Amino acid sequence: MTTPVKLLDFITILPVIFLAAWACLLLLVDLWVKHKRVTAYLAALGLAIGLGLLWYQAAWIGNAGFNHMVVLDGFSVFVNALLLLSGLLGIALAYGYLRRMGIERGEFYPLVLFSLSGMMLMAQAADLIVVFLSLEFLSIPLYVLTAFAYPKAASEEAGLKYFLLGAFAGGFVVYGIALVYGAAATTALDGIIAAVAEGRANLSLLVSGAALILVGLGFKVAIVPFHMWTPDAYQGAPSAVTAFMSSAAKLAGFAALVRIFALAFSSLSDDLIPILWGLSALTMLVGNLLAIPQTNIKRMLAYSSIAHAGYILMAFTAFGNPGVAEVSIAAVLFYLAAYTVTNYGAWGVVILLERAGDLGLEIGGYAGLGRKYPALAACMTIFMLSLIGLPPTLGLVGKFYLFRAVIAADLIPLAVIGVLTSLISAWYYLRVVVNMYMRTGDPEISPEPWALTITGLMAILTVLVSLLPGWLFFLASQARLNLF
């Protein structure tokens, strides 16, 4: 039944192994490194090597490893590439920010790498045990990172809140897995499919298990009503951590959600569609409506990230319909890529304007940016347009694919809610733009080369890729889910 471990097994998770080992080494090396910038460059080097290994690994797409505990398919390679890139962006944004905020501690970089290796394992997980382990592996470093600005009270509290609710969510995931195991006598995704196909599975137990797993992962990707931690954690955490967390953790969470539900639970879609429908509608509404009264840019972006989780979930609602599932998964991947680019750009601007002591975070403080720093204001305008979904940005293309998938699945009311809430979102995103150009003020930015480069680069990507989105969508649609 179980086969001995071969070299191929290690190749299937080579980048994950490398990144975890690199993080261990970095933790030790950092003890003797005086200038933490060296640690940052070493971490970036590790991520670059990880990308190289991913490229090398891509030749083995189509293999499962460790007795079908993990798989290497197009989907996981696409997600892992995005994760590694987002790790690089996160480190680049943190590079100057940590020093400026007086929290330049070497542990930051190993923690980011540990968290990333957990996320990458999650994208490859083909067994619920691995899903749980990678969930913990990615979450625990994130709890520490959220509280990284200790002894600042806001950061400590954000860390504790994120920790308590994250652990709570972990409890739901574990119990859900226990129920699925009870229903199907296995935790392997292919085993669950087989058990359902042969009629061996206890369906009511399986549906309850799937629902609990949905609750647990819903916490991670911030779906209403499991979003309570998000605004506090995003606001309290150091901005560079929030940028990383809001992009990468969402990516990994949705990767696991998509793989588990589209593959193992696709036969349950009749029971789950109403739940997903309700959750995504609620998430879009609540996220967008609660973002309106926010005056703090970090909190506003936190609610905006909740709203975007709703849009992604909307496209995924019809996962059980095999004809639609493929399109919708490609749309989800494309949107995740678009959101990552836009999100990092927007957080780059936030980081440039933030000053020690939580200053420069009020949206009102962006007044006059258009006159004083026109290029940066133009970048921020592009990001805001992209988050609304207006041309000429990636956000528009991403939303187009999302809505196409929803309409193909015949979920017109859900699409209508999506469009209406996008209109609502224009209200609070454009307020930032109005503040920058129409009001007078005297904002200060910190001239950090890396953060400036990343912000500019993301703005260029947001516009350029939106003009030629075909290749990215092609890649996303080639990123097939499989279990082998």
Place this chain on the structure above:
Amino acid sequence: MVPIEYYLILSVVLFAMGAAGVLARRNALIIFMSIELMLNAANLAFVTFARQYGQLDGQVFVFFVIAAAAAEVAVGLALIVMIFRSKHSIDVDQMSSLRE
């Protein structure tokens, strides 16, 4: 032998107690203990099912859950101690530096 259902009912009760504890209690340490109760309820369910199916998989899963829970305990206790040092309270209702 005690029927399987009894174990499962106990596990569901434990899980519900844990979840209720998280929602109702305000002391960070007690919330944390409630979460541990939820994890152990899942462990009980795993062992029960593993016995029912005559497999070892479920029992091995319990090891992993225990190890992951220990890692969580370490980080959680560290966070709680850190907050206690600066605020002299671990009541989650008093954590209001972050405003709505």
Place this chain on the structure above:
Amino acid sequence: MLFDYMAIAVFVFFSTAIAVTAILLGGLFGPRRKSEVKSEPYESGMIPIGPGTRRMPVRFYLVAVLFILFDIEVVFFLPWAVSFRKLGLFGLIEMFIFIGILLVGYFYAWKKGALEWE
């Protein structure tokens, strides 16, 4: 089936009976002379200082956390040791890697001064 539990029932009966008898006999025949010293809580022969619920230095938490982290790994050592022969060389290498990861954490804690008692 219930008969299987007979031994336990007998055990419970006798242990309870002996304990109850001992307490009853002591209560009936033993002398009772109260004094200041006798009503003190027993603290390994030392003179008790302060109330029993005083706060512990936070340092103990650090030690406790480190203890949990390194203690829980036994969970994996035991099954590994039991099936050591079956796992062979691969199992041995895996365990060395596992211990290596633990050692990374140990060295980190050591170098950071977490093991110092000021």
